[in-house]
Amino acid sequence: MNDLTPLPRDFYAQHATHVARQLLGATLVRRLPEGGLICAKIVETEAYSGLDDLASHGRARRTPRNLPMYGEPGHAYVYFVYGAHWLLNVVAEPIDSPAAVLIRAVEPLEGIEHIAARRNGRSPYEWTSGPARLTVALSITGVHNTLDMTTTAHGLWIAAGMLVPDSAVRTGARIGLGKRVTEPWLSMPWRWWIADNPYVSR
DNA sequence: CCGAGGATTATCT
């Protein structure tokens, strides 16, 4: 692999939409507690930002759950949905500005055997092509909530990886929003993905 | 291949 130095806090302090775009091509790194390293290219992201964004957990005000979104950028925000799934976000924007970027899909680069051990019996393309799939694949759960991702200390961070040119980037509306979400937030093009990448979610 | 519906629980109203 190339340089696995964690991205600095300044990177995450930018607007969530910018962070979401710039995270395409970056390398999500996971050092497993039992030993082993997994590296995966980020190929799909979504931005959630601001008090007005009806789709965002950070909307309106602080609650016990969304507190990390109001905190220091560069920390993990991991939450549980549908009684079944963990989803990984990285907090963006300065303290007190509620924002995060959801990591929706990754392309395995290294340590695929560790992923296979957990996601056996399916097509490899389905192992990490979805926000809840990739947390299973990389063994990410609620214990990672609020951890600092600008250091390697907690076994979960993001490195610069490879640059993705604008010509290879696509955007669209965010996926899976609840019925309470109305326009303009419903159609806000705050989802980013790498064109034609087979690991992007459906 | 495709669409519908169930799973299953933390969180907020």
Added chain:
DNA sequence: GATAATCCTCGGA
């Protein structure tokens, strides 16, 4: 009490 930034299974074509 209702809902959810999803996934998987099952039934039908």
